[in-house]
Amino acid sequence: MSTSATTSYQPAMEFNAITINSFKAYDIRGELGVNLDEDIAYRIGRAFAQILYQRYQAAIENKTNDMADLKPAIVIGSDIRHSSEQLKQAAIKGIMDAGIDVIDLGMTGTEEVYFATSYYQALGGIEVTASHNPINYNGLKLVKEHSKPISADDGLAEIQALAESGQFTTDNQSGQLQLLTDKSAYIDHVMTFIDIDKLKPLKLIINSGNGSAGPVVDLLINRLTQAGAPIEIITLHHTPDGSFPNGIPNPMIEANRLATQQAVLENKADLGIAFDGDFDRCFLFDENGVFIDGSYIVGMLAQAFLNKYPSESIVYDPRVIYNTEAVIEAHNGNAVISKSGHSFIKQIMRESGAVYGGEMSAHHYFRDFFYCDSGMIPWLLTIELLSITGKTLSELVTGYIQSYPSSGELNFRLTTHDAPTIISAIEEKFSIDNPTKSLLDGLSLNFGEWRFNLRASNTEPLIRLNIESRGDHSLLASKTQEIQQWLAVQGAVPA
Template identity: 35%
Template structure:
């Protein structure tokens, strides 16, 4: 009996437990289906440090080559390293990673040439359906002339390209602690920062897809504790934390205090608008109100989107936006094929901090204007019913407005919150922002009483 691929093909990628839900034989089928659906005559494949990644990646390459596609294997890389290769070589690509998920998981992030995303509406559903059929019947006869599989190292080119996008020539010496979480940041950071006046303090740079020290998900505060302590111990200027596939980057200041991704978005937006006056900057609806405020103050046009990289990338392409940021620390750049790269955001932070004398806490203070709850998840059976109950409870409030761009956003001049359903789990996700922590707590508790009641 062939597996049900709808269980592992998500909205934006493939992700599941290896070998329970998928294995190298299915990876080969996915490779053949990807080459067929995209019509690729050549493509690039990379992988992270998980124990299952090399075998899955090579199987995918064999499947694509069986359809006649020439495959360039770039080996170990970050997800944004794969996007670089796709853009730089102008080839469709596939990245084998499950990001911050536990070691038993693996997945595939796919893109068309120029790092254009492949999601359910842009080819992934067709790839799933074809792979489902071939998993049941076996692969049909391949191309008369199979494609080639060759290796290519692009890490140096990737690092050089990122460095070409940010002027770091005049920065002062900085001590920087980097927690790679045993993920791909341990592979990319030394090359990207090589030659800069940076005293690098590495943490967990050993590539280990079993994540022996902590989960490689800096969005969860408990995974920043080690970094915060090391920054304080060493007197560092800042700390950076990357997730498992190193496409997201989080920062802590010289006191070990987290810098919100919204503040990083605002800071990078201001820098990009200085270089591109009047440009469009994208932000999702969970980012702080400080983000559109800063964009307007620097002469840019803020465009608000739903949460999710496919929506951000689509709006960037439509509007010609120079930059986009999300609350989850995904940062997108026009100069990087509209793809997300935490490493480039990190270089902007280093450039901004290194060209002024004050500490990072002072630099970001003007961007940290409000108090926020962070994302709070609640398990509920009736997501729509609970959301409707929340809307009804606030309907009589003065100066309240509602919008449903993505879930339910309830706003007043002094505060806002968003409640939205997970696409994959029976969860409602709540984010609250207000002028101070006490007001955030009041709103949070009021909404959660309805959601969980």
């Protein structure tokens, strides 16, 4: 669909300096009416467009080849939250007032903005979403040319400063707005990741959590059906609904997994799939309804990619590493570790040319998807892998879990000390054992047969703990209990 459109938001006539405290390390997230509203979204959209266009003009003047084919336009989409459309309209007005054209993608997931930014050769893209945050929150995820991330030290702070100052250029002709909601090109691209002819009969449960995933799932089901793939799909909480009648779509919360687990068992399905609100994360359940921790999915997909692309690089984060590193070594890949967070992973992937990157938080990144994360590609790759190997998901990951058990991510709220104080104290506590230390992302201490990572969250007021061992489940249990008890003494309360 392609139509011209207009935006209804009208900004203030004058812009006083304000403080905007919804900017995070690599995105914008805030509580509605507290540190995020339509006026702030307008300022962010206008600052974003102005800064990107200035960079574009400088690149053209300097004949920078990687920007020569770009168009002075920004793509934008929004999730299903009730506040998202209004925030999107405000951001659109800001972009247009900066003199930049806008391509409105309609209701989308974040990865659709990633795709469209590169597909339409735009200067950048915005997804209005709060992902899995509470219903009274929202935010904006920003990317620049070629779907590259923007972080605090690579443009985001500059955007914040301009948005806060309100010192916008005023001599630009207003940009034009176009509505392009056809998802065909995006679906075409996603489907290139698998060979449909290799698919064997499988029954799937797909839980969209009443988020933005439903329409895309429908389109993928149609493609699979048209191609004659013997895949039966049962949808759950499928209709997009910004009131989230079945709870905020966040499968990281154990209580939110129950519906998918029950549906897998009741329907005797081969695989359960669940998404967060903007479906940039994909969560998998085996044929027994067991939730599979994301770190083991990283190992499984790393193995699948190395089977297809020998000796390629695989990027992973430092929270849980034993299994991933063992898989990469066994399949002659090149292991590349990166700080957690999408902007860091994507940068390291581009630098190393990695074919795949994964985080235990269920973010999966693909070189052939502009080095971006996708929630749709992982489950398609998984059904292809189940079909090719003839194994169940539990059979594919049981060896990983037994060889390298982990605690899963444990979250704590701090009531007495701040995160740096806690991290420094725990380093001192274990220094007597002379572990191998890494400060790449928080604190990682490796004792040979077990290790842990303790880090402050980039998006929430939490510290996050992960512990793993080399096949010793008793050691894992004892060390997990020991560190949890120590944290409790320091005033760290389980979240």
